[in-house]
Amino acid sequence: MMIQKNISLKPFNTFQVEANAAFFADIRQQSDIAEALEFAHDNSLPILILGGGSNFLFTKNFPGIVLHINTKGIEYLGEENEKVYLKVQAGTVWEDLLDYAMKEGFYGLENLTLIPGKVGSAPVQNIGAYGIELKDVFHSLEAIDLNSGLNQTFTLAECQFGYRQSIFKSSHKGHYLITSVTFALSKNFHPHLDYTDVKEYFEGQLPIAISPQALREAIRQIRLKKLPEVEKIGSAGSFFKNPVISEDTFQSLLTDFPHLTSFKVPEGIKISAAWLISHCGWKGYRQGDAGVWPQQPLVLVNYGKASGEEILRLANKIIQSVEDRFHIHLESEVNII
Numbered sequence: 001m002m003i004q005k006n007i008s009l010k011p012f013n014t015f016q017v018e019a020n021a022a023f024f025a026d027i028r029q030q031s032d033i034a035e036a037l038e039f040a041h042d043n044s045l046p047i048l049i050l051g052g053g054s055n056f057l058f059t060k061n062f063p064g065i066v067l068h069i070n071t072k073g074i075e076y077l078g079e080e081n082e083k084v085y086l087k088v089q090a091g092t093v094w095e096d097l098l099d100y101a102m103k104e105g106f107y108g109l110e111n112l113t114l115i116p117g118k119v120g121s122a123p124v125q126n127i128g129a130y131g132i133e134l135k136d137v138f139h140s141l142e143a144i145d146l147n148s149g150l151n152q153t154f155t156l157a158e159c160q161f162g163y164r165q166s167i168f169k170s171s172h173k174g175h176y177l178i179t180s181v182t183f184a185l186s187k188n189f190h191p192h193l194d195y196t197d198v199k200e201y202f203e204g205q206l207p208i209a210i211s212p213q214a215l216r217e218a219i220r221q222i223r224l225k226k227l228p229e230v231e232k233i234g235s236a237g238s239f240f241k242n243p244v245i246s247e248d249t250f251q252s253l254l255t256d257f258p259h260l261t262s263f264k265v266p267e268g269i270k271i272s273a274a275w276l277i278s279h280c281g282w283k284g285y286r287q288g289d290a291g292v293w294p295q296q297p298l299v300l301v302n303y304g305k306a307s308g309e310e311i312l313r314l315a316n317k318i319i320q321s322v323e324d325r326f327h328i329h330l331e332s333e334v335n336i337i
């Protein structure tokens with residue numbers, strides 16, 4: 001494997017912003033990892049692990065080594081009762097896994113259709129969409145400790161998955177390189193149709209009449225209406241997380257804003273960040289090439305030549321205005337470098 005110097009990360013991030021990596025390693029096999037880690041340690045370089053770059057905002061150059069994960073492969077491990085177990089290499093494109101599972105008749109991933117990125121990144125923020133999260137189909141993962149170089153297995157409980165959260169995005173952030181993920185899929189199709197958009201799409205149809213292909217197509221259509229297409233407009237999907245607030249705060253907000261969109265979750269009340277942002281007047285806002293997507297104000301976009309700093313400035317203005325009006329702090333879902 002060749003370690004390259006001074007590489008532009010623009011083709012490797014879906015925001016399509018300019019930033020350079022001092023060093024760049026394209027990881028295609030397990031032995032490349034050891035080589036890249038040795039190089040990083042010998043030269044005391046910080047390490048950044050990059051999958052599809054669809055959850056990053058680069059605001060400056062990265063002075064260390066970027067490990068671009070490109071190891072591919074799906075291995076059928078076996079089945080037990082209704083479950084089928086697949087071990088998938090971290091660099092496998094997420095949508096390729098969904099295509100494979102659909103072709104083989106392994107179910108559970110349909111609602112996660114069209115999420116950009118790679119399999120190894122999926123556990124990092126416990127990707128989720130339309131009522132399903134990665135944790136619902138997760139069995140375990142294998143990772144390399146970046147300090148010791150040793151392999152480690154993490155079970156479902158050990159990953160401590162939460163809403164767009166896991167130990168790999170909190171306490172263990174930057175400590176591990178996930179090399180493979182094992183999924184527990186189902187041989188029987190149990191469609192998840194509870195999410196409002198999905199319910200509306202299939203209105204009047206009996207769940208029994210809905211095929212896995214039809215569900216995937218529904219998710220595709222719903223997403224294409226709301227989200228910018230990755231190849232056409234720069235973005236990282238939802239820029240902000242939906243905030244979770246206490247029941248008391250929620251009740252006092254309801255007095256002034258009776259139409260506030262909310263869902264009960266174990267930690268409190270999750271409210272819609274899109275609603276808060278819209279009510280601060282940001283929907284469709286654009287300054288230069290940095291903007292707020294008109295169909296979904298949670299999504300910040302790069303219409304062409306915006307820099308990472310410009311997008312971050314816009315994000316900070318939005319955070320401040322939501323704080324001023326609602327006294328709620330929005331957190332970014334995206335990894336900001």
Ligand SMILES: Cc1cc2nc3c(=O)[nH]c(=O)nc-3n(C[C@H](O)[C@H](O)[C@H](O)COP(=O)(O)OP(=O)(O)OC[C@H]3O[C@@H](n4cnc5c(N)ncnc54)[C@H](O)[C@@H]3O)c2cc1C
Pocket residue numbers: 014048049050051052053054055056069090115116117118119120121122124125126127128129168176177178179227228229230235236237238335
């Ligand atoms: C248009 C659009 C729509 C989106 N919709 C959704 C959605 O519906 N739901 C959702 O949850 N997300 C969504 N996202 C966000 C994004 O697609 C997911 O977070 C995805 O899992 C990121 O994958 P990636 O390979 O691009 O990761 P990257 O952006 O490359 O990396 C994300 C994080 O994971 C770390 N990482 C990557 N690979 C590894 C590895 N092998 N080991 C350890 N750490 C690693 C990185 O260091 C970084 O911290 C969307 C993004 C876009 C652009």
